[in-house]
Amino acid sequence: xxxxxxxxxxxxxxxxxxxxxxxxxxxxxxxxxxxxxxxxxxxxxxxxxxxxxxxxxxxxxxxxxxxxxxxxxxxxxxxxxxxxxxxxxxxxxxxxxxxxxxxxxxxxxxxxxxxxxxxxxxxxxxxxxxxxxxxxxxxxxxxxxxxxxxxxxxxxxxxxxxxxxxxxxxxxxxxxxxxxxxxxxxxxxxxxxxxxxxxxxxxxxxxxxxxxxxxxxxxxxxxxxxxxxxxxxxxxxxxxxxxxxxxxxxxxxxxxxxxxxxxxxxxxxxxxxxxxxx
Numbered sequence: 286x287x288x289x290x291x292x293x294x295x296x297x298x299x300x301x302x303x304x305x306x307x308x309x310x311x312x313x314x315x316x317x318x319x320x321x322x323x324x325x326x327x328x329x330x331x332x333x334x335x336x337x338x339x340x341x342x343x344x345x346x347x348x349x350x351x352x353x354x355x356x357x358x359x360x361x362x363x364x365x366x367x368x369x370x371x372x373x374x375x376x377x378x379x380x381x382x383x384x385x386x387x388x389x390x391x392x393x394x395x396x397x398x399x400x401x402x403x404x405x406x407x408x409x410x411x412x413x414x415x416x417x418x419x420x421x422x423x424x425x426x427x428x429x430x431x432x433x434x435x436x437x438x439x440x441x442x443x444x445x446x447x448x449x450x451x452x453x454x455x456x457x458x459x460x461x462x463x464x465x466x467x468x469x470x471x472x473x474x475x476x477x478x479x480x481x482x483x484x485x486x487x488x489x490x491x492x493x494x495x496x497x498x499x500x501x502x503x504x505x506x507x508x509x510x511x512x513x514x515x516x517x518x519x520x521x522x523x524x525x526x527x528x529x530x531x532x533x534x535x536x537x538x539x540x541x542x543x544x545x546x547x548x549x550x551x552x553x554x555x556x557x558x559x560x561x562x563x
Contacts, residue, residue, distance in 0.1 A: 290508070291357070292427055292430055294420020294423070298352050299352065299353060301413035302348060305345045307405075308329075308405035309341075309402065312400030313399075313406070315398050337384070344380060347377055351374035352371065352420075355371040378416070378417030381410050381414060383414070386407065386410065388406070428508070429508035429528075429559065504532070504562070505534055505562050506529065510526065510528065511525070511554060512526075512555075516552055523552045524550050526544065538553065541557065
């Protein structure tokens with residue numbers, strides 16, 4: 286499970302659900318006994334509050350779990366009853382917010398005083414109902430929760446994390462991390478097979494589209510999994526970029542980047558928003 290794929294909005298939903306769980310153990314209301322006048326209180330785990338507990342606290346925990354599983358784990362992209370896990374999380378969060386407002390503001394038995402758990406349930410119920418639908422709308426909430434790991438200084442030609450982008454041989458001059466103007470030879474690591482004892486022919490120039498003259502290659506990481514498409518505009522997906530891994534941007538086509546994976550595959554990253562530059 287890679288939590289680096291979570292956004293700030295996801296963190297707000299999960300945090301609100303945890304705070305609702307904590308608030309459920311605090312006094313929800315208090316009253317005085319009709320027999321001896323002694324004060325007593327009830328939290329959401331008392332049998333008198335059973336309708337509110339599953340409708341607010343437990344539903345919020347299920348919504349947080351749906352949001353978490355929609356970003357990480359083996360259930361990413363799966364649907365349940367025609368809805369994605371993210372959509373289920375939003376729907377449950379809105380249900381939690383409405384139920385919290387009704388249970389705290391409109392359900393007021395006579396002779397009952399509101400406790401601290403009541404007001405906290407109202408506050409965090411509204412918070413989860415607001416954060417869930419806006420997590421993919423507001424740029425501040427769409428930003429990565431943790432961000433990409435910052436690369437440490439590595440020897441020349443070695444990428445972030447101490448990994449060489451290509452294992453076929455030593456990198457050529459001007460290539461590596463960190464660096465200034467960088468270039469990538471498309472024929473790098475490809476050597477023609479020669480018969481034994483034959484003289485090696487002089488290398489022939491390879492026709493390839495060179496990077497833009499004003500573009501400087503750089504390392505980057507993506508906040509969430511994103512597809513990498515073929516350069517021939519066929520729309521075929523050749524790889525998927527995942528958070529926590531560094532990739533090399535070798536050129537740019539408008540807002541899209543030409544990215545190269547660590548196993549040598551090269552394609553178009555159409556969505557470059559929110560990337561972390563190395």
